Amino acid sequence: xxxxxxxxxxxxxxxxxxxxxxxxxxxxxxxxxxxxxxxxxxxxxxxxxxxxxxxxxxxxxxxxxxxxxxxxxxxxxxxxxxxxxxxxxxxxxxxxxxx
Numbered sequence: 001x002x003x004x005x006x007x008x009x010x011x012x013x014x015x016x017x018x019x020x021x022x023x024x025x026x027x028x029x030x031x032x033x034x035x036x037x038x039x040x041x042x043x044x045x046x047x048x049x050x051x052x053x054x055x056x057x058x059x060x061x062x063x064x065x066x067x068x069x070x071x072x073x074x075x076x077x078x079x080x081x082x083x084x085x086x087x088x089x090x091x092x093x094x095x096x097x098x099x
Contacts, residue, residue, distance in 0.1 A: 026051045026081040034073030051081040
C-alpha cells in the first residue's frame with residue numbers, strides 16, 4: 001500500500017488474490033494517520049465518499065445485495081477502507097451450512 005500512496009505504482013488498483021471475489025481496499029493517495037478517531041473531518045470525509053461510491057459500483061457490477069465495509073488504521077500504518085462483497089452461497093455451499 002505504501003507504494004500506491006507514494007505513487008510508485010501508476011495504476012489506481014492492484015490485484016490481490018483473496019478468498020472473496022472482488023475484495024477491495026481503498027487507499028487514499030495521501031498518508032492518513034492510523035488513528036481514525038483523530039482524523040480531521042476533511043481527511044475522513046473524502047476517503048469515506050470514495051469508499052461509498054466504490055461499494056455501490058461493486059454491488060451493481062457484481063449483483064450482490066450488500067458489502068461489508070471496514071475502516072482500518074492499524075494494518076499498514078495508515079488509514080484505509082476494506083470492502084468485502086457479500087456473495088450468496090452456491091447450492092452446494094448451502095448444503096454445508098448448519099441450520
